[in-house]
Amino acid sequence: MPKLFIPGPTEVYPELLAAQTHPMIGHRGKGYATLHEGIEKKLQQVMFTKNRVFIGTCSATGMIEAALRNAVKNKVLVCANGFFAKKWATVAKQCGIPAVTLDYELGKAVKAADVEKRLQEDSTIDAVMLTHSETSTGVLSPLKEIAAVVKKFPNVVLLVDTVSSFAAAEIRVDEWGIDLILFGMQKALALPPGLAFASVSPEIMQRSANQPEGRKGHYFDFMIWEKDAVKFNTSITPAVSLLFALDKQLDNILREGMENRWQKHLKMQQMAQDWAAAHGLTYFSEEGYHSPGVSVINNDKGWNIGEINKKLEAEYNMVIANGYKDLKEKCFRIGHMGDHQPEDIAELLGDLDKIIASL
């Protein structure tokens, strides 16, 4: 199988794949509660929060739906600066939740001042949804600054999609005062897909408790989740095999240290940036807001990205990603999230050089 330098799913270490083959345990037994409790504590450590961390058996999109259903009372402002970000406004509407958007050109970062202005203009907004790292455009929006602005509005909660930034970029949930962050396993955590996580502030739980009948549905109701979470359990059958892999990976990450992991991703991002500059290529993402998890590079030379990727796979057993949706062939994406090391990125870039020289 080719080594994945795509922005998710990411390459998973064999020992983590193997951890999933642990014999099955019943999720109502003591062993499960111990596993769940340990995982929640470790998640709180890596998220820098004391808040409840829910473990959901769903993809990250499921957790987005959960966040919107439980946390929005009146109307959500969706910061729409990319394909993923824009989708959350659609999801809100499909759940019957009023949503308005703060629109940006593709490739631009969300700015704290724009969020502040919009919240001042419209007092009916009571939640802001931000996509921290927009995987389609490689933009990292300034979460700390945006959180500080949202804090000025006591009736507004901040919900953050950190799917491709968590464990790649600095995020400090409690210190920065973020009500809810959510992410899956298959991006910067470098695990197989299948579980999603959310940290929820007391304010979010309060809102969930007061939602009108029907707003939350059943599967994503935080109140139902909480009844079991206090016993380190879940109301439905969790994806136990994945939890074994997650537990091991959280140990690895805590051993590495979050600060070290953030630094490592910045270093790999810089390597990709230097490589692009050496080839006279520009970044699609706005200057100063490049995501440490994925580089989205403009195809300024008009290369055939599909062909380059085919050669990369055939000759070097690696793959990168073409541009997302409408951006196909206009740019290409190098995923440097997860457990890739600077040496892996150096090897990839070296092999890309050989392919480009042979074009």
Ligand SMILES: *Cc1c(COP(=O)(O)O)cnc(C)c1O
């Ligand atoms: C991949 C991704 C998602 C979707 O995650 P799923 O696990 O496929 O639901 C959401 N947001 C961002 C920023 C992503 O990169």
